[in-house]
Amino acid sequence: MSNYINPCEIYSSTDFLNAFAKNLWDKKIVLFFDEFDKLYNATDEVRNNCLEIFRGKKNTADSSAIVSIVATVTFSIRFLNSSNPHLSSFNVSNYxxxxxxxxxxxxxxxxxxxxxxxxxxxxxxxxxxxxxxxx
Known part of the structure; x- marks a missing residue:
């Protein structure tokens, strides 16, 4: 496996999960998102899809090279929620x-x-x- 990321295009939650499949990486991955609060102003569809992807990653941790996702925001993370009532809101599980x-x-x-x-x-x-x- 290469030490460098092979560029790929991600258009769906499946693409995201496949891009970070554990078998494609020889190291653990930590994703850092700066200005994550930009997601607050995104369309409901984009915001819901992003939060759903992260929730899906949490639920499929055994098959993912991603061990953590760190997001920085300029306002309280409590306000970043999905408009989909069936999708859990963004939360912090560990302090x-x-x-x-x-x-x-x-x-x-x-x-x-x-x-x-x-x-x-x-x-x-x-x-x-x-x-x-x-x-």
């Missing part, structure tokens, strides 16, 4: 418990980042992240 961060340190870190980038980060976002990191 990171890190005793190295206090609520104050998390708030200071985000404040420094926002100041450095000349941006505003909603206090609720910082609160959600702080709760995850310090709980």
């Amino acid at each position: 990171l418990n890190n005793s190295y961060f206090s609520e104050e340190k998390v708030c200071n870190l985000f404040s420094e980042f926002a100041t450095g980038r000349n941006i505003k980060i909603d206090d609720e976002v910082v609160k959600d992240i702080s709760e995850i990191l310090t709980t």
